Amino acid sequence: MRKIIQNSILYSFALLFVQLGLAQKKQEKMRTEEVNVVKSYTPTISDAFKIKETPSLNEEGTSAKETVKYSIFSFPVASTFTPSKGSAEDVDKEQIGRFYKSYATFGGGNYGTLNAELFATQDLNTEEYVAGMFRHLSSQGGIKGTELKDSFYDTSLDLTYGTEAKELSWNINLGYQNQIYHWYGLPTTFMNWLLPSTHDILVAGIDPKQSYNTITLDSKIEFNESILEASSFKFAHFSDAFGSSENRFYAKPSFKFAAFGKEIKLNAIVDYLRGKFDHNFTRTNTEPIEYGYTNFGLSPSYELEKDNWTMHLGLGLYYSLDTKNSNNQLFLYPQVTASHKIVGDLMIFYAGAEGGLDQNSYLNFVDENPFLSPTLLIAPTNKKYDLYAGLKGKLADNISYNVRGSLVDENNKALFRSNDFSANFNYGPYSYGNSLQLVYDNVKTFRLFGELKADITEAISFSANGTLSAYTTKTQAEAWNLPAIKLNATLDYTINPKWYAGADVFFVGSRKDSQINNDLMTIVAQTYIPTTLKSYIDLNAHVGYKHSERLTAFLKANNILNQSYQKWMNYPVQGFQVVLGANYKFDF
Secondary structure, three states: OHHHHHHHHHHHHHHHHHHHHHHHHHHHOOOOOOOOOOOOOOOOOOOOOOOOOOOOOOOOOOOOOOOOOOOOOOOOOOOOOOOOOOOOOOOOOOOOOOOOOEEEEEEEEHHHEEEEEEEEEEEOOOOEEEEEEEEEEEEOOOOOOOOOOOOEEEEEEEEEEEEEOOOEEEEEEEEEEEEEEEOOOOOOOOOOOOOHHHHHHHHHOOOOEEEEEEEEEEEEEEEOOOOEEEEEEEEEEEEEOOOOEEEEEEEEEEEEEEEOOEEEEEEEEEEEEEEEEOOOOOOOOOOOEEEEEEEEEEEEEEEEEEOOEEEEEEEEEEEEEEOOOOOOEEEEEEEEEEEEEEEOOOEEEEEEEEEEEEOOOHHHHHHHOOOEOOOOOOOOEEEEEEEEEEEEEEEEOOEEEEEEEEEEEEEEEEEEEEOOEEOOOOOOOOOEOOOEEEEEEEEEEEEEEEEEEEEOOOOEEEEEEEEEEEEEEOOOOOOOOOOOEEEEEEEEEEOOOOEEEEEEEEEEOOEEEOOOEEOOOOOOOOOOOOEEEOOEEEEEEEEEEEOOOOEEEEEEEEOOOOOOOEEEOOEEOOOOEEEEEEEEEEOO
16 A cells, blocks of 8 residues: 555656646747636646745645653852943043132332232123223332432223123223333433532432323224124323323224125224324424324225135225325225145245335324323324235144245334433423434335244243344434344243243344434534444243132242343333232132
């Protein structure tokens, strides 16, 4: 029986392969035929080359699956490993000190020096604030070799109200300043032919005191989304103890708008100046010296970027009204700058041609030199052009440099020159060769400038710069009191969170000045022979200790080399100076 079944199976497989072969041949010669279906047909797909995983067998003798039973024998394994829980690594956070809005500083030193400052500010609400600033710096003098009083006082008070809103921010400031100086720079040959007793009586009769008073009102407003970007104005009233007075008002609006597919910037200025001096130096003219200028200026410009070039193209148009001499003039100046990244931020070439009309004033001249006689001629300076070109960039991530060469052409440039000595004691306490005047000339200046800045470490920073200048004058024999060389270096060192220190040194080259001695013994008329003022080095240092976030103590040392150099002719400076003080921060 079993043999019959095996033979049947073999015949069935053989018949199946034969049918598959015939079907393949017929399929190659397949054509359209009419087929009559006798019974329903259920098609199935047969895998001709693969044996089914679970073939369907019609066999009564199929054996049943045997049930297999198994179990896992577990036993403990000794282990000394104990996994530790993971934790986030701590990040070192730099402690940010509290910011205080107000502070007070007080210090004192030799020469009777007193330095005091007080700054306070208070928020009225989230947008408005008020602030005040008081400053005082004075010295009782005592400069070696001076015969006249040489003390000085400088006291100022400023009050501010401001607001910072989303649409705009603005502030208004009211200030007052009082300065007291003395014309102590008598020539070393002053009346030296007199008997000592007579000389001492003459010197004792000179009161060299000069007092300056300044009242200012200024404001600035900035718009976030407006054609008018910003605007500022300032009014200043300046006067002295000899009847001189000056009023100046200027307004400077700035606009930004689109035109011709470009963003145009337009800076405008209206600058009004008027003042007077009671008389000229020799009092030959009883009429006061009056001056007045009103300047109007427009400076349109736009920015152009192409490849690695960035250019600002513009011009300056000024119209000046001489209200006293009816000498009105129109000026046109270049306002062009360009920069090109040669090697990214490592090397940037830049150049420019700029000019402008500088409004000179008695106030600005006194800020630069307080020993002027109150008998000046005030006029604006026409800076025809300032042509410059240079390279700037980085030598490393922490070292930057800047080198530049320039040529400046200025008409009517103001120069400081000493007043002549006169024996006419009616001229005033400034007429003994102990004051300076203003002279004007057309001056061309060729200048080379270099600067290096480095953050040596996070705690040490260093900077140095130098300027070499060559001057060409038209009528004056020299470019009076302008140095050919100026060098400066600064070093700051944060020793630790408590201690800090720093130093700076500057060098000023020789300068030229001139003075004629017209005392009673002068018989032969003298000519102006330039006098050379020696170059000098001034070294200064400071050290500070932060006792707390609020309290810091400091020690400053000035003119450490104790040089009695002359910044102006016949005006020696104070020698070695020490100031000890403290700064305290607070909030209301």
